[in-house]
Amino acid sequence: xxxxxxRGLYLIAAVLLLxxxxxxxxFYVDLAIRxxxxxxIVLGLNLxxxxxxxxxxxxxxxxxIGAYASAALPTHFGWHPLLAVVAGAVAAGAxxxxxxxxxxxxxxxxxxxxxxxxxxxxxxxVRNEAAWTGGPDGMAVPPMAFGSFEVTGDKPWYxxxxxxxxxxxxxxxxxxxxxxxxxxxxxxxxxxxxxxVGVHVVRYKVSVFVMSAMFASIMGxxxxxxxxxxxxxxxxxxxxxxxxxxxxxxGMGSIYGSVLGAVLLTALPQALATFEGWETVVFGxxxxxxxxxxxxxxxxxxxxxxxxxx
Amino acid sequence: xxLLEVQDxxxxxxxxxxxxxxxxxxxxGIVYAVIGPxxxxxxxxxxxxxxxxxxxxxxxxxxGQPIQGKSPDVLAQRGVARTFQxxxxxxxxxxxxxxxxxxxxxxxxxxxxxxxxWPALKARDRxxxxxxxxxxxxxxxxxxxxxRADSMSYGxxxxxxxxxxxxxxxxxxxxxxxxxxxxxxxxxxxxxxxxKVADTxxxxxxxxxxxxxxxxxxxxxxxxxxxxxxxxxxxAEVRRNxxxxxxxxxxxx
Numbered sequence: 211x212x213x214x215x216x217r218g219l220y221l222i223a224a225v226l227l228l229x230x231x232x233x234x235x236x237f238y239v240d241l242a243i244r245x246x247x248x249x250x251i252v253l254g255l256n257l258x259x260x261x262x263x264x265x266x267x268x269x270x271x272x273x274x275i276g277a278y279a280s281a282a283l284p285t286h287f288g289w290h291p292l293l294a295v296v297a298g299a300v301a302a303g304a305x306x307x308x309x310x311x312x313x314x315x316x317x318x319x320x321x322x323x324x325x326x327x328x329x330x331x332x333x334x335x336v337r338n339e340a341a342w343t344g345g346p347d348g349m350a351v352p353p354m355a356f357g358s359f360e361v362t363g364d365k366p367w368y369x370x371x372x373x374x375x376x377x378x379x380x381x382x383x384x385x386x387x388x389x390x391x392x393x394x395x396x397x398x399x400x401x402x403x404x405x406x407v408g409v410h411v412v413r414y415k416v417s418v419f420v421m422s423a424m425f426a427s428i429m430g431x432x433x434x435x436x437x438x439x440x441x442x443x444x445x446x447x448x449x450x451x452x453x454x455x456x457x458x459x460x461g462m463g464s465i466y467g468s469v470l471g472a473v474l475l476t477a478l479p480q481a482l483a484t485f486e487g488w489e490t491v492v493f494g495x496x497x498x499x500x501x502x503x504x505x506x507x508x509x510x511x512x513x514x515x516x517x518x519x520x
Numbered sequence: 521x522x523l524l525e526v527q528d529x530x531x532x533x534x535x536x537x538x539x540x541x542x543x544x545x546x547x548x549g550i551v552y553a554v555i556g557p558x559x560x561x562x563x564x565x566x567x568x569x570x571x572x573x574x575x576x577x578x579x580x581x582x583x584g585q586p587i588q589g590k591s592p593d594v595l596a597q598r599g600v601a602r603t604f605q606x607x608x609x610x611x612x613x614x615x616x617x618x619x620x621x622x623x624x625x626x627x628x629x630x631x632x633x634x635x636x637x638w639p640a641l642k643a644r645d646r647x648x649x650x651x652x653x654x655x656x657x658x659x660x661x662x663x664x665x666x667x668r669a670d671s672m673s674y675g676x677x678x679x680x681x682x683x684x685x686x687x688x689x690x691x692x693x694x695x696x697x698x699x700x701x702x703x704x705x706x707x708x709x710x711x712x713x714x715x716k717v718a719d720t721x722x723x724x725x726x727x728x729x730x731x732x733x734x735x736x737x738x739x740x741x742x743x744x745x746x747x748x749x750x751x752x753x754x755x756a757e758v759r760r761n762x763x764x765x766x767x768x769x770x771x772x773x
Contacts, residue, residue: 381635381636384634384635384636384637385631385634385635388634388635388641388645389620389624389627389628389629389634389641389645390629390630390631390634391634392613392617392620392621392624393621393624393629395610395612395613395617396610396613396618396621396624398610398612399609399610399611399612399613400608400609400610402572402592402604402608403604403608403609403610403621403684404610404621404624405572405591405592405593406570406572406592406596406601406602406608407596407601407621407622407624407625407684407685407687407688408592408593408596408597408624408625408688409593409621409624410593411593417631421631463612
């Protein structure tokens, strides 16, 4: 780890503080919120993929669990929205914990397939249980409220999401530079060597999978509460792939790479809107060029080029 | 009582009997060598004792208690450490972090305290970081204190593996070909290092092809051939054994 692990965090915090002053309208505030939400999810996913070396192609499933917990529990059972967020995270974590043991017996392509299946099954459940979830049409989400005070609109959610992002970056840096984080990186570097020094490999894989699932679920809830409406698209396969792409483009095993990857890939489709109909092609071309010229991802490549750590 | 006692140990991979009815015991505090031609089952024997493989039959006793079939992380808690013939260094980490991973079981591994940068956890971490640097000095890697593992030479990585194993504070250390691929000067350095490790009271078991090193270091030697025990004894005894001469050392030795 570098000598100043928090330097980038201070920079990001400063940018987040000043951003509302320069953003011209609510379209950009909305974009910033989406970037930050994705950044938190990608941070959790990068702990799993980049640091621990385990793939998940089904993370949108966990986002869906959080989002639909926030929509369905208050609507059908009158739960407080905050309690629903916690319940969603616990459910996502529990599902991850139960499935992780059989899943992590698998490696490589098989692990990818198993997590892919998990994501798709979640999506199918959400689409078909229309009585609870509104089916393909989605459902409205009761707003987060404390007494008569409702958390709605861009500004409050901007500050909530910005704080969550800073906390997640801080916690991720701390985890990576701790015995827990070293064990994760060690089982990625050499699984047999980490076993021999006493790392309970399965337990660590399960823990990081559960943790990243909970990150995803909480941010799924936040998305639902902020937008006020959920649709099954939130939990679909393409969303999972998009998140993995953010990890890879930003840089596997890079905290700040996760943030950069999320920011760029959230902004890119907007920036490419002028290409009308061709934006998917341009989007794909940019991703391919990135991988050809920066296979380690943006932040690690740039850090190496300018001769210093992150 | 012997520190490690192996009785009638066998493992079979399909039709291949890689280790067959091997028995021996290792007393505490000695340097014990396992030699034999390529494919004799030396590394398989190590993998059996350190929990990578589960034996087909036979028993392995550590302090008189059976440990066969126990997983490597359980054995790590019992003080069994090892290095690998084909390097198993975590190239995605720095040199000193690799050594600190060796201290895994002596660290506070709580995830929530880690996320919150818990002061006691960080203090313990700093202490073991200093200890890891001390171990790197002990194995002669003080120049690599801030190096990344993927920037180090093969010879340095061999010693980094030994430092990582020592960070476990083991009682029993298995070294699988510590001098393989090293030049004569590096071999002598590793030879000296193993002697230094043994002098700290760690029982060392090594697989090695460099006969000079084996004869020089070992208190006792086990000779394997085709998965079977051919001979066992001191260096002088083994060297005189006609079976060993025929199978391994050559008739002119």
